[in-house]
Each structure stands twice: as structure tokens, then as C-alpha cells.
Amino acid sequence: MKLTRLVxxxxxxxxxxxxxxxxxxxxxxxxxxxxxxxxxxxxETMVEIPIELIRKAIRDNLI
Known part of the structure; x- marks a missing residue:
């Protein structure tokens, strides 16, 4: 699998x-x-990320 860093x-x-x-x-x-x-x-596992990371990805039109 190839990963590309978005944010x-x-x-x-x-x-x-x-x-x-x-x-x-x-x-x-x-x-x-x-x-x-x-x-x-x-x-499977669960991970925790800051909500601001999702907001930044949306603001930057990455997801």
C-alpha cells in the first residue's frame, strides 16, 4: 500500500x-x-486524533 501524506x-x-x-x-x-x-x-484498532486535524483537511480541500 502506498501512503500519501495529506495533513x-x-x-x-x-x-x-x-x-x-x-x-x-x-x-x-x-x-x-x-x-x-x-x-x-x-x-481493528481505534485511534484518537485532534478534531482540528479534520478541520484543517477540510479547509485545505484535501478530503
Whole structure:
């Protein structure tokens, strides 16, 4: 899978970031959430990102 960085909170890539894939999907980098209390499949995880990251992506017409 090829990832293309759309928007992030820093330039180094070690912070919340949204990527586009070459499969027409999005990948989100963020902090893994362990105490969510939700039932999710074993092959999935939940991540937390700042709402401002989504707002920035929308403002910049990236998603």
C-alpha cells in the first residue's frame, strides 16, 4: 500500500496525520485508544486524533 501524506500536526510525521492510500481509502495516524469500551474486531484498532486535524483537511480541500 502506498501512503500519501495529506495533513498533519507537524512536519516530522511523529504526530497525528491523515494519509490517502493508492486504494482510495484514508489511513489515520494517532494515539491508540485502549479504554474505549467498544466491541471491535481483533484486526481493528481505534485511534484518537485532534478534531482540528479534520478541520484543517477540510479547509485545505484535501478530503
Amino acid at each position: 498533519g500536526q507537524c512536519d516530522e510525521g511523529e504526530c497525528p496525520t491523515i494519509f490517502a492510500t493508492d486504494r482510495g481509502t484514508l489511513v489515520v495516524q494517532g494515539a491508540r485508544v485502549a479504554d474505549h469500551g467498544q466491541e471491535i474486531p481483533a484486526h
